[in-house]
Amino acid sequence: xxxxxxxxxxxxxxxxxxxxxxxxxxxxxxxxxxxxxxxxxxxxxxxxxxxxxxxxxxxxxxxxxxxxxxxxxxxxxxxxxxxxxxxxxxxxxxxxxxxxxxxxxxxxxxxxxxxxxxxxxxxxxxxxxxxxxxxxxxxxxxxxxxxxxxxxxxxxxxxxxxxxxxxxxxxxxxxxxxxxxxxxxxxxxxxxxxxxxxxxxxxxxxxxxxxxxxxxxxxxxxxxxxxxxxxxxxxxxxxxxxxxxxxxxxxxxxxxxxxxxxxxxxxxxxxxxxxxxxxxxxxxxxxxxxxxxxxxxxxxxxxxxxxxxxxxxxxxxxxxxxxxxxxxxxxxxxxxxxxxxxxxxxxxxxxxxxxxxxxxxxxxxxxxxxxxxxxxxxxxxxxxxxxxxxxxxxxxxxxxxxxxxxxxxxxx
Amino acid sequence: xxxxxxxxxxxxxxxxxxxxxxxxxxxxxxxxxxxxxxxxxxxxxxxxxxxxxxxxxxxxxxxxxxxxxxxxxxxxxxxxxxxxxxxxxxxxxxxxxxxxxxxxxxxxxxxxxxxxxxxxxxxxxxxxxxxxxxxxxxxxxxxxxxxxxxxxxxxxxxxxxxxxxxxxxxxxxxxxxxxxxxxxxxxxxxxxxxxxxxxxxxxxxxxxxxxxxxxxxxxxxxxxxxxxxxxxxxxxxxxxxxxxxxxxxxxxxxxxxxxxxxxxxxxxxxxxxxxxxxxxxxxxxxxxxxxxxxxxxxxxxxxxxxxxxxxxxxxxxxxxxxxxxxxxxxxxxxxxxxxxxxxxxxxxxxxxxxxxxxxxxxxxxxxxxxxxxxxxxxxxxxxxxxxxxxxxxxxxxxxxxxxxxxxxxxxx
Numbered sequence: 001x002x003x004x005x006x007x008x009x010x011x012x013x014x015x016x017x018x019x020x021x022x023x024x025x026x027x028x029x030x031x032x033x034x035x036x037x038x039x040x041x042x043x044x045x046x047x048x049x050x051x052x053x054x055x056x057x058x059x060x061x062x063x064x065x066x067x068x069x070x071x072x073x074x075x076x077x078x079x080x081x082x083x084x085x086x087x088x089x090x091x092x093x094x095x096x097x098x099x100x101x102x103x104x105x106x107x108x109x110x111x112x113x114x115x116x117x118x119x120x121x122x123x124x125x126x127x128x129x130x131x132x133x134x135x136x137x138x139x140x141x142x143x144x145x146x147x148x149x150x151x152x153x154x155x156x157x158x159x160x161x162x163x164x165x166x167x168x169x170x171x172x173x174x175x176x177x178x179x180x181x182x183x184x185x186x187x188x189x190x191x192x193x194x195x196x197x198x199x200x201x202x203x204x205x206x207x208x209x210x211x212x213x214x215x216x217x218x219x220x221x222x223x224x225x226x227x228x229x230x231x232x233x234x235x236x237x238x239x240x241x242x243x244x245x246x247x248x249x250x251x252x253x254x255x256x257x258x259x260x261x262x263x264x265x266x267x268x269x270x271x272x273x274x275x276x277x278x279x280x281x282x283x284x285x286x287x288x289x290x291x292x293x294x295x296x297x298x299x300x301x302x303x304x305x306x307x308x309x310x311x312x313x314x315x316x317x318x319x320x321x322x323x324x325x326x327x328x329x330x331x332x333x334x335x336x337x338x339x340x341x342x343x344x345x346x347x348x349x350x351x352x353x354x355x356x357x358x359x360x361x362x363x364x365x366x367x368x369x370x371x372x373x374x375x376x377x378x379x380x381x382x383x384x385x386x387x388x389x390x391x392x393x394x395x396x397x398x399x400x401x402x403x404x405x406x407x408x409x410x411x412x
Numbered sequence: 413x414x415x416x417x418x419x420x421x422x423x424x425x426x427x428x429x430x431x432x433x434x435x436x437x438x439x440x441x442x443x444x445x446x447x448x449x450x451x452x453x454x455x456x457x458x459x460x461x462x463x464x465x466x467x468x469x470x471x472x473x474x475x476x477x478x479x480x481x482x483x484x485x486x487x488x489x490x491x492x493x494x495x496x497x498x499x500x501x502x503x504x505x506x507x508x509x510x511x512x513x514x515x516x517x518x519x520x521x522x523x524x525x526x527x528x529x530x531x532x533x534x535x536x537x538x539x540x541x542x543x544x545x546x547x548x549x550x551x552x553x554x555x556x557x558x559x560x561x562x563x564x565x566x567x568x569x570x571x572x573x574x575x576x577x578x579x580x581x582x583x584x585x586x587x588x589x590x591x592x593x594x595x596x597x598x599x600x601x602x603x604x605x606x607x608x609x610x611x612x613x614x615x616x617x618x619x620x621x622x623x624x625x626x627x628x629x630x631x632x633x634x635x636x637x638x639x640x641x642x643x644x645x646x647x648x649x650x651x652x653x654x655x656x657x658x659x660x661x662x663x664x665x666x667x668x669x670x671x672x673x674x675x676x677x678x679x680x681x682x683x684x685x686x687x688x689x690x691x692x693x694x695x696x697x698x699x700x701x702x703x704x705x706x707x708x709x710x711x712x713x714x715x716x717x718x719x720x721x722x723x724x725x726x727x728x729x730x731x732x733x734x735x736x737x738x739x740x741x742x743x744x745x746x747x748x749x750x751x752x753x754x755x756x757x758x759x760x761x762x763x764x765x766x767x768x769x770x771x772x773x774x775x776x777x778x779x780x781x782x783x784x785x786x787x788x789x790x791x792x793x794x795x796x797x798x799x800x801x802x803x804x805x806x807x808x809x810x811x812x813x814x815x816x817x818x819x820x821x822x823x824x
Contacts, residue, residue: 004581017628027553032610032625033625033628036629036632036633036824037824050793051619051790051791052614052616052619053616053617057789059673059674070443086605086610086617087604087605087606087617087646088604088605088607088615088617088618089604089616089617090614090615090616090617103674104673105604105673105719106604106619106719107606107617108616108617110694112719113777114574119673143789143791146792147789147791148787148791148792148793149791149793155793155796156796161824162824163627163796163822163823163824164626164627164628164629164630164633164725165722165725165792165795165796165798165822166796167622167625167626167628167629168622168623168625168629168721168725168792168795168796169622169792169793169795169796170610170625170790171620171621171622171625171626172610172619172620172622172721173613173620174610174611174612174613174620175610176610176611191497192499192500192518193499193500194499194500194518194519195500196500198444198582198583198584198586198587198588199585199586199588200586201499202464202503202586202757203501204465204501204520205465205466205499205500205502205519205520205638206500206501207464207465207500207518207584208462208584208585208586209583210579210580210581210582210583210584210609211446211580213575213579213580213582213583214576214580214583215576216445216579217448217575217576217579217580218576220448221448234499238811241534243607253739260473261516261531262471263516307517307518308579309580309584313576313577313580333775334777335751335773335780335799336751337749337750337751337821337823338749338750338751339747339748339749339750340752340818361747363588363745363747368747375560377555377559377795379462379463379468379555379559379560379561380462380560380562380577380580380581380584381462381560381567381581382562383577383580383581384567384568384577384578384580384581385486386577387747406752409747409749410575410577411572411575411749412448412449412573412575
């Protein structure tokens, strides 16, 4: 088992991969309605101010602040109401000293008005006048033109995953076409003489290919497009031919192979022949997931995943997801969604190995409790039953019952 | 402003809404490839065991454990190698006492074999024999048939959002058609005389309708389907007619109206006429988001959102998302993705009001720091610049600089 002579810790393994793999973001334009979860390929710069005009933030009277100085309940200021600021249009009149205009939230201030007094602090009196019971400061209850955004300002940087708030901001600015990163294509090769497609009835000894489906889902989740190359036999020639086709057609290639040593060696040999520099890391100090291969071939990332279904997903989360995020131009190391929880039992580990322990979360009076799901062989439903993963750091020999741990949520 | 006479706290407000709104999950069948992020409409029950046969979890020799009792480096057991267990098929032979078969990880154990010794603890000798240098216990390095899943076992409950691990588990079981909850249709009505579509150039006083786009994105994110009914004038008759159509065609109806008091009153009147019991909550003790309307009309949830774009998204997260999740059959109160962070400055609030403060996260040596984004009027790009929201609880008068707070991540 030559691959296990030298295990690489996960952080240096990822670093080594990215030393040889420099993702190039390719932009494409999509309509705003299709931009959620896509990643900006370039910064979005405002062409106009937001708000586009000076607006009231309350219902009340637009006025000149100076006309209200000293006003109070006992000594109100009397102003002449000269009209109403219409919604969606310029008022068409200026305020002269001593004048006020009725205005609604969001309405455009008449020229020469510099403040709004809330309707609660006014009292209409007869003959088109209003009593103002409070002094207003200049700018009070007013949203200045450009207060949110100035023309020419960068409002969304490149490499930002678009959320509902960005969609709203883009709509407000009139940006209905967005330049986003093209979704990287991830070719998935499944090999194993024992594998049959999920729709097949199994014969004794046969196993349905589940990894290429769970990995396709993970690729989709990360923002890539999965391309499945089907189930291949454990033979060098067809595997090599399909791998070359996948490398030509995709941005990233992933092998999910059988888990026996001979098959792992076969995958490594196929990757080594795919292109330079080839295999960079063979074996990582992660449990589950030791038999992992990280490679770069002709500038493209190539990953050999362990055959065990839980290992495959854990390792894909550690290495494939950052590759996809890199190809989308996302910055590395953003916060991973998690919750703090109290561990219910001791978890043993080995120093020098990073362990990922599947846990269920239970809400309790003192916050969440994290209960490890122990499964001797990392069976797929042990992961499907889990809410998250707890990392036992490389240097730790375990975690103790009662410790507060960060549970990275396994997301849909 | 009748709506603000009695503000309801957010938790009782949501509870009141769900007392009158009992979502009915409607199932539909989708192929496994389209099942990611969908929610199971019924429990998935295994029709067969997983693993489907007794397998080896290592590379080595399948044997009868009893044949190795007492074996050691100095006193190996000698076993006759009678063949190799093929991948993907039954071996076709039984092991007799004193016999062993070469086996690979994932291979099916020959009948009568009950353990596997790792290849590292064996030594081939000539004449088709192998030395076993260690005693094996029955069941060692063996995955028993049904160890992950037994036939008839519920493997995924109803109301579970499907993640990559569930996709893998379903594929392993041969479930290629999944019964999931139909996505609720959420009708979005935008009203305001000042509103124009995002693609329009604005005239003075006009504002682009951004809320119906940001809300559509939030609906999509939560698992619903957004149906936009366009921009309507602030007039009762057309608003009522469109609202009735939306209520008939959709499962949930959302108003995003102008924010002036008159328009808020108009929305409340339209909702009151839509159906029974009508408006349940008018005004919530949340900032931003006070002018919120929660209603149920003819069994369907109807929500009047504040016009302010940040308020609209915060309130939609508090009330619309749970409604969509309820309609999908998801259990209430699951963990919301968050990270713990240290607040950089004091945040003031009022007792009796739940505040949501947008923050940026910065990674530091001692973990994340949460820096509030103060914006006097909750402008949309103040939210677009944020990584998450910090909740200031109802009873608190603020949060202090240096406190560790839970930052709910604003997700894409």
